[in-house]
Amino acid sequence: MLSFKMAIRFLVYGRTQTILIVIGIAVAISIQVFVGLLINSLQRTLVDRTIGNTSQITITSATDSSTIRSWQDTISDIEKMGIVRAISASASVNAFVQDENRSLPILVRGFNFAAADSILNISDAIYEGSIYRSRREVLVGKDLREELEVNLGDRLVVITPSGSTNTLTISGFYDLGVSSINKTWVITYLETVQKIFDLGDRVTSIEMKVDDVFQADVMANEIQQKLDNEDIKIENWKEQNQELLSGLEGQETSSTIIQVVIILSVIIAISSVLALSVLQKSREIGILKAMGIKDRAASLIFIYQGFLLGLVGSVAGVALGLGLIYAFINFTTSPDGAQLVDLYIGYDFILRSWLIALLASTLAGVIPARKSLTLNPIDVIKEV
């Protein structure tokens, strides 16, 4: 108790020095929190925009027919596991669309709209017209529309690989933000695709979305084990996006390095200030020892000082870091006013940063605390 009181008094008495070191800690921690949150937000924004509206775990056929039988059972088995957020079966077949003298390659995709929408978010992507309402209606992407120069209600002549010709009506246009999709996907009912391409009751893939995209590989493994079916193969977005992943990992590593360096500099700064403080306060410590304070209690003064400096500095630093990230996110907008980066505040990251800063500051007190152990009262008393 006396040690704690001493620590507070020493800090209050050396006000200017205390304020400076608190500012130092606060600035360092704020940068650490800012960098951590920024990298995290960047990563999540990137992942969200890249794979957020795509299938994160995909089941396809491992058989020659490239189709999956009894897919309803597979979906029901996966749903029972309770680990995926959305699941949808799809029948997708390559075909051609006839346009006057030329034919363009397309991918006709058949979905149960409600289920597919929870993965692909198609309804929000429809910018003109509406979803298909009859078996002969389709949605066409923005790029394909421009290529074909078609409008709502126009007919689309689809030629299957077997050579049969089918005429479908355009009910709406979508823009999923990815040119290759907008140019090739023609979206319609699952049953329509099954009928046009003679698939019977089979589908070509089962697509899933999960809550934590970074756990997709783990979940894919779980599903693989649970289904234990050699006729299917399970892939996840991580396998399909190695480059994106290694980019993210690179970012993560550089962010960690920056944070570690900041924490190290905080430890060194506090340690050196407190070590100086042992020298400044050696007279006081010597007198306290002469009066009978034990070494442990005397050294605790410096541990408490580190703790108190860390407490005030890290709280201020976290607040400042949050302020910086809010300001940054709000000021960096695209010309149309949309935010370039979506803000993700990881509360566990903040809590962890705060605790590490507090622990580091307290630990920084250990060096001066050890130094104070060697302080002999007689040296101080003789000195004056």
Next chain:
Amino acid sequence: MGIIELKQVDKIYTGAVNTQVLFGIDLVFEEGSCNSIVGTSGSGKSTLLHIIGTLDRPTRGQVLINGQRTDSMDKNQLAELRNETIGFVFQFHHLLPEFTAMENVVIPYLIQKRRLTKEILKRVDELFEMLGISDVKHNPAMKMSGGQQQRTAIARALINNPKIILADEPTGNLDSETAERICKLFREIINRYQTTFIIVTHDYRVAEHTQRIVEIKDGRINTDKSE
């Protein structure tokens, strides 16, 4: 048996050149007695006081406080012994500038106890009253006169009701009038609290206030006179 006993105490400072400052000192101080150790600068009198106060250890020989050998005690046991049994008054008051007079006085108490009781606050008031510094009780340590600071240091030495008070040139830094007043205070304290007093001084006028004067010369007892 006295409250303090020194048996054949030698003190040698080791370094590039070994310097022996005390040679076979044998001394006994009785409980409740008032003693002074006099000698010229460099005679070894302060070293002797530091050894008595367990701030320094003898190179050879034994120091017994309250019949207990201090050479077998570890740092913590010595700290406890100092806190409970010995009060120090130094030439330079050595008050902590971060605290008020009153806070400085209760520090030795707070070293062993967690919180201030009504009884201890009453004792603080009594001490301040006796020492005539009640009006500066809440002054920061550095905002007092030299005499007031030294009296605060005396109050601090007395707060734990120690059996022994060791004073190293307590008046050395004060003008003669204030020094005279401090000496009178010491006598009053001895009468009131039955404390054993040892004052180290080079000033014989101060020593004359005590019952026994031990003179140290070149690390040895030169004379030892009692009233």
